[in-house]
Amino acid sequence: DADVTQTPRNRITKTGKRIMLECSQTKGHDRMYWYRQDPGLGLRLIYYSFDVKDINKGEISDGYSVSRQAQAKFSLSLESAIPNQTALYFCATSTNYGYTFGSGTRLTVV
Amino acid sequence: SQKIEQNSEALNIQEGKTATLTCNYTNYSPAYLQWYRQDPGRGPVFLLLIRENEKEKRKERLKVTFDTTLKQSLFHITASQPADSATYLCALDDNAGNMLTFGGGTRLMVKP
Numbered sequence: 001d002a003d004v005t006q007t008p009r010n011r012i013t014k015t016g017k018r019i020m021l022e023c024s025q026t027k028g029h030d031r032m033y034w035y036r037q038d039p040g041l042g043l044r045l046i047y048y049s050f051d052v053k054d055i056n057k058g059e060i061s062d063g064y065s066v067s068r069q070a071q072a073k074f075s076l077s078l079e080s081a082i083p084n085q086t087a088l089y090f091c092a093t094s095t096n097y098g099y100t101f102g103s104g105t106r107l108t109v110v
Numbered sequence: 111s112q113k114i115e116q117n118s119e120a121l122n123i124q125e126g127k128t129a130t131l132t133c134n135y136t137n138y139s140p141a142y143l144q145w146y147r148q149d150p151g152r153g154p155v156f157l158l159l160i161r162e163n164e165k166e167k168r169k170e171r172l173k174v175t176f177d178t179t180l181k182q183s184l185f186h187i188t189a190s191q192p193a194d195s196a197t198y199l200c201a202l203d204d205n206a207g208n209m210l211t212f213g214g215g216t217r218l219m220v221k222p
Contacts, residue, residue, distance in 0.1 A: 101153030
């Protein structure tokens, strides 16, 4: 099993719909992150969490929310999806020595 | 504003040669810098971390340098192979240990 698992791998949704992307990790790390990646813009941080009771906004949190249900689970929600949220989304965990990323969720909002 | 710059143009080299990728940054005072490899449609994979008080770090065919005066890191792959073809990302911490900011990446193509 992968250390960081993201579901779904691909999703097409309509404008205005609520959608949740899920992430679970088996590494036992406290720190978890959500990034989005767009061509030419690199990875940008949406939200991060350092433990179950800790949630912090990243660079581009508008239009997104997160929930840290347990140490191993960190979900990202788009309350009302819009086309410019079409992107590749990555979840990650970290220690002081590097990040471990999931395989990503490719989200298309039509 | 803070900025991390990597050459957005692809780097094409011949198998067996040394590939050198550059990461420049402004308005950062990072405690450490990291390099990642990313294959198409996949998540980045951690390669190396170098701290501000380290000038150079090696791992197998990889070498990273970190010059905090020039605000630059160089990433070298020696004896490059076609399997090294990928996008390579550099990332800097915010010096509070809270999060990494990534550069846009440089695509490396190694031709047989």
